[in-house]
Amino acid sequence: MKSYYEMLDEAYEKLLEKTPTRSFRDKLEIPLPKVSYQKGWTVIVNAKEFSQTFNRDLQLIAKFLQIEYNAPTRVDSNTIIIMRKVSMEGIRERMKRFAKEFVICPVCGKPDTSLIKRNRILYLKCMACGAESPVLYKIK
């Protein structure tokens, strides 16, 4: 039979297993897009800030915006250029959609996730709860 102290140790160990070793954000603070216009193009000046907040590649965000706006996009020294004139408010909405599709865990709602590809399917892996959810948004 186990002693009281052994049981206490075990209980404590279980508790430690459930506590993540690093802390995760509860929710995503999506930055406001800073936009400048050049020759009918839209430049997202603080694209890097989005990339860091989402923990996603600038190229992926640019690709997403390309599909959303049906216009060519390009990454240029930490900015994203959309070769069309679009509103700041519109970009803000798209960034929220990006977060919903590619960043926020649909199981627990937390934003510390990574993208993994398995059998050509993209999954969102949550660092907080461990869930893996397929990304439904079609991105080539």
Ligand SMILES: [Zn+2]
């Ligand atoms: Zn989760």
